[in-house]
Amino acid sequence: MNADFLGRRIIIKFKNINMTKIKACIFDLDGVIVDTAKFHYIAWKELADEMGFEFTVEDNERLKGVSRMTSLDILLSIGKVNKSEDEKLALATRKNENYLTYILKMGPEEILPGTKAFLDTLKEEGVRIALGSASKNAMTILERLKLTNYFEAIIDGTKVSKAKPDPEVFLKAAEALGVQPDNCVVFEDAEAGVEAALSGGMKCVGIGKADVLGKAHLIIDGLHQMNMQKLYALNEK
Structure with a gap:
């Protein structure tokens, strides 16, 4: 057998083995697949206005990737407001009701650029897909976006007890897919989410x-910049 031909076969075989290391992609929802941060901000700001303190867009960045109750605690700390546990539950419920009025008006046009194309490519390549989100409204949002069928596993805020940066949500997603954590790639837009993945x-x-x-x-502006070459290159990092 020609030595050059044999060498090429070895290289191709090595590449194929290397590429199979990544078997699953786990996506956060808010800020990755859809931009609901604007709706969260409006709903939290409404609560802050009621309590008489300012809540800015910059403040809202601190709430990315964390649970609703943790977000409320951050909001109250910004306003230097103390509330009982019962009062906190009532505030969190009211915030969610306000938020739902906005997301129930959403449609597929709200999907961030490149998302569907990349999800389609992953399916074609046989890469498993899961959602790992702190949002308790994840199913509602996915249904509004008509994206539910893309995800083999959906782990949201109703299925976890620990908020990011704890990795629980991503580990449960990997478990649901039957894939080892080191074979998974997480897509996140929040510092707490990155910490959780790592x-x-x-x-x-x-x-x-x-x-x-x-x-x-790897850092990108959005899923419109993602492709399989970049995904498999993560094996080397």
């Missing part, structure tokens, strides 16, 4: 600004 032993693609997501293995 502490869970997964690769992470940060979507957003490098000064916030600097620990991610």
